[in-house]
Amino acid sequence: MPTIRLDELDRAIAGRVLHPDAPDYDAARQTFNATIDRRPAAIVTCRTIDDVVAAVRAARAAGLPIAVRGGGHGVAGHAMADGALVVDLREMRDVTVDPQRRRARVAGGAQWEDLDRAAFEHGLATTGGTFWDTGVGGLTLSGGIGVLMGTIGFTCDNLMRAVVVTADGEIVVAGAGGDPDLLWALRGGGGNFGVVTEFEFMLHPLPELQDGRFAVPLGQATVVLEAVDAAARSGPPELLLMVVGPAPERPTVAGQAPSGPAEYLIVSATFQGSKEDASAAVAAITSLPGVTGEFVTRTYLEIQGGSALLPFGLRHYWKGHFLRGLDAASMDVVVGAMRDRLGPMSFMLLEAISGRARDEPPGGASFGQRGARWNASALAIWEDPADDDAQIAWARRAAEGLLPASFSGAGYGNYASVDETPERVRAGFSADRFDRLRHVKRRYDPDNMFRFNHNIPPAD
Numbered sequence: 360m361p362t363i364r365l366d367e368l369d370r371a372i373a374g375r376v377l378h379p380d381a382p383d384y385d386a387a388r389q390t391f392n393a394t395i396d397r398r399p400a401a402i403v404t405c406r407t408i409d410d411v412v413a414a415v416r417a418a419r420a421a422g423l424p425i426a427v428r429g430g431g432h433g434v435a436g437h438a439m440a441d442g443a444l445v446v447d448l449r450e451m452r453d454v455t456v457d458p459q460r461r462r463a464r465v466a467g468g469a470q471w472e473d474l475d476r477a478a479f480e481h482g483l484a485t486t487g488g489t490f491w492d493t494g495v496g497g498l499t500l501s502g503g504i505g506v507l508m509g510t511i512g513f514t515c516d517n518l519m520r521a522v523v524v525t526a527d528g529e530i531v532v533a534g535a536g537g538d539p540d541l542l543w544a545l546r547g548g549g550g551n552f553g554v555v556t557e558f559e560f561m562l563h564p565l566p567e568l569q570d571g572r573f574a575v576p577l578g579q580a581t582v583v584l585e586a587v588d589a590a591a592r593s594g595p596p597e598l599l600l601m602v603v604g605p606a607p608e609r610p611t612v613a614g615q616a617p618s619g620p621a622e623y624l625i626v627s628a629t630f631q632g633s634k635e636d637a638s639a640a641v642a643a644i645t646s647l648p649g650v651t652g653e654f655v656t657r658t659y660l661e662i663q664g665g666s667a668l669l670p671f672g673l674r675h676y677w678k679g680h681f682l683r684g685l686d687a688a689s690m691d692v693v694v695g696a697m698r699d700r701l702g703p704m705s706f707m708l709l710e711a712i713s714g715r716a717r718d719e720p721p722g723g724a725s726f727g728q729r730g731a732r733w734n735a736s737a738l739a740i741w742e743d744p745a746d747d748d749a750q751i752a753w754a755r756r757a758a759e760g761l762l763p764a765s766f767s768g769a770g771y772g773n774y775a776s777v778d779e780t781p782e783r784v785r786a787g788f789s790a791d792r793f794d795r796l797r798h799v800k801r802r803y804d805p806d807n808m809f810r811f812n813h814n815i816p817p818a819d
Contacts, residue, residue, distance in 0.1 A: 360409065360528070362416040365401060365423075365444070372410040374450065377402040387447065388439050390428075392675040394747065395436030395777065399426065402445040408522070408530065408556045411446055411467075415554065416528035418444040419808065425526075426811040427554050429468050430494020434675045435777045437497075437550065440811040446554050448496070456481055461562040462519065467555050469495045474560075475663050483562035484659050485517045489666055499558060500549050501772035501813065502726050504734065506629040506662060509596040509714030511563050513729070515546040516720035520559035523552060526804040534559070539722060544799040547726025547788075549772060550812040551796070552803045566597075569637035570662050571628035573645060573652030577605055580624040580694045586644045587626055587711075588685040591732065596714025597631040598640045603708055604697040624697065629662065630654065673704070674744065676751045677774045678758040679736030680765040681712070681728040689735070692760035696737055701753050704740040709733050725796055727788035731766035736774050772813050784813045794818070 369376040377384045378401055387402045400423055403414040418425050421444070428438035428447045439445060448468030455464045458481040465474050472491035478484050486505040488498045503514020511517060520534035521542065531553075533541035544552055575583045584602070591600050605622035626644060630637035637654045644650060657665070682689060697707050710733065717729050728734075737757035739750040758770070769787035785793055793815070800807075801817035 360412050360416070362420050362528070363413050365417045365421045368403065368413060368417045372403070372413050373406040374404040374410045377404070388445075389671060390431040390433070390436050390438050391669075391671050392434050392436050392777070393672050394674045394676070395439060397436065397439040397441045399439055399441070399443050399445045402428075402447050404447045404450055406450050408524065411448075411524045411554050411556055412528045412530065414444065414446050415524055415526065419526065419528065424810055425554075425808050427496075427550055427809070429496040430470050430492060431671075432490070432493045433497055433773070434677045435775050435779060437811045443811060448554070448556070451556065456483070456562070458483065463560045463562055465495050465558045465560065467496050467557060471495060471498070471663070475660060478562050479565070479658075479660050481562075482565050484565050485560045485562050486511055486514045487663060488514075489663070490668060491664055491666070492668055495558060496555055497550070498773055500545060500547070500555070502547055502728070504710050504771070504773075506599050507563070507631070508716040509599045510631060512715045512718065512720055513724075513726060515724055515726055516715075517561045518542070518546055518558060519561050521545055521555050522557040523555050523803075525553040526806065526808040531803075540799055541803065543723050544725050544796055546720070546724035548796050548799070548815060551800050551809055551815045553809065565659050566631040567633065568657055568659055568662060569630040569632070569634050569654040570657040570665070571626075571630070571637065571641065571652060571654040573626040573628065573641070573650055574606065574623040575626075575647070575650045577622050577624055577694065577697055579647075579649045580604065580697070581690050583624060583626065583644060583647055583650060584685055584690045584693065586647060588732070590641060590644055591711035591713050592684075594640050594713070597636075599629045599713065600711040601627040601709060603627065603706055605700065605706065622697075624694075626652075628654070669740070674741050674747065674750070676739045676754050676776055677736055678754045678776050679708075679734065679770040679774060680758060680761045681731035681767060681770065682733040682735050682761065682764045683766050684732045684764065685709075686764055689761055689764040692757060693735065696753070696757035696760070699753065701739070701749055702741050702746065705750065705753065706738055707757065708736045708738055725788065725792055727792050728766060728769070728771070734771050735761055736770065738774070775813060779813060781814070784815070787813070
């Protein structure tokens with residue numbers, strides 16, 4: 360395909376080009392985080408891979424860097440950038456499932472609801488995000504935490520192949536029939552290497568699933584966290600544990616009316632297997648005084664769709680660390696941050712890294728945090744701009760308190776804040792991984808056109 364000038368692009372593609380004077384421009388540039396207010400030079404809504412190629416070549420000819428929008432759910436706002444050309448993939452959401460091969464081919468702009476529903480029709484799934492309106496692309500490229508990862512690994516571990524439009528506007532394949540190094544880089548290296556227009560995932564048969572919610576008053580949280588940490592270390596891979604707090608009330612249990620203190624720590628437990636085995640796996644937690652809750656048998660779609668979606672337009676600042684474990688000091692920090700949180704929407708989130716998630720997939724992955732035991736994050740969420748400084752300071756204090764227990768000195772790329780430093784990005788990988796990623800970056804994007812991400816600079 361020949362290079363097309365930016366001012367001619369609208370007539371040459373199936374999608375549209377939105378310039379700053381277009382009526383839909385302001386709506387198109389909005390992202391999940393309302394603290395982000397960026398004005399791209401142009402937003403190109405692509406409908407085909409040829410549209411993507413044309414947009415990338417037009418950006419290069421115009422000397423514009425490129426941002427990529429999938430779900431637009433990233434807190435750091437990488438989907439939009441001042442003065443950039445935005446490749447908007449939201450109209451590319453097709454999902455095709457091959458139940459015999461247990462593979463799904465997913466267009467670059469798809470959301471997790473698209474993939475989960477299509478695979479579920481065949482009794483299959485892969486590790487997916489816990490919010491259905493999250494983009495498949497962004498979550499996959501920086502890791503991918505979900506309730507199935509104890510038995511099948513992170514989302515990126517299940518990425519088998521990808522189609523990528525590079526900074527030169529060329530179409531390349533990562534994985535089978537293409538470049539295995541590029542596939543390795545895409546498994547955790549973020550959006551550094553081009554526009555991924557198609558992902559191919561390994562799918563897995565869905566087992567019976569138990570969904571548990573267990574609550575304890577914040578005053579008893581520390582002893583429960585000790586039991587949760589022990590269960591995450593020694594429990595079967597079928598058990599996946601997460602902790603959220605504070606929550607305004609305990610989960611409703613059949614035959615019991617909610618009552619007691621105003622705020623609780625909630626332990627979320629997902630188990631692949633029978634309800635009896637699920638109960639046995641968390642017995643050391645549920646037998647503690649003050650813990651209430653139960654397991655309910657649910658389908659994977661019910662679990663995935665059960666999280667209340669956070670609407671676009673709220674203000675966000677998230678910060679945290681992957682932890683070696685939950686020692687006494689880090690538990691004090693977590694519980695203290697729960698008590699001190701500002702406003703009704705901010706909370707602490709702990710996600711266990713257990714089972715297969717701790718093992719690299721065949722062919723390896725650049726994701727560098729699987730030796731950690733927990734992903735611990737302070738999620739500051741609010742509405743009033745007047746609260747910006749206080750909310751940001753709360754999240755930063757919590758993250759700073761967790762630093763002594765940090766596995767690498769870095770947090771989860773998918774939860775990273777807008778001010779994530781190059782040092783924190785680099786710390787998320789070992790020195791060898793980061794060096795290898797820089798060499799892959801040099802091959803596919805030597806001019807760093809794709810720089811609006813957790814950026815990996817090309818090797819010299």
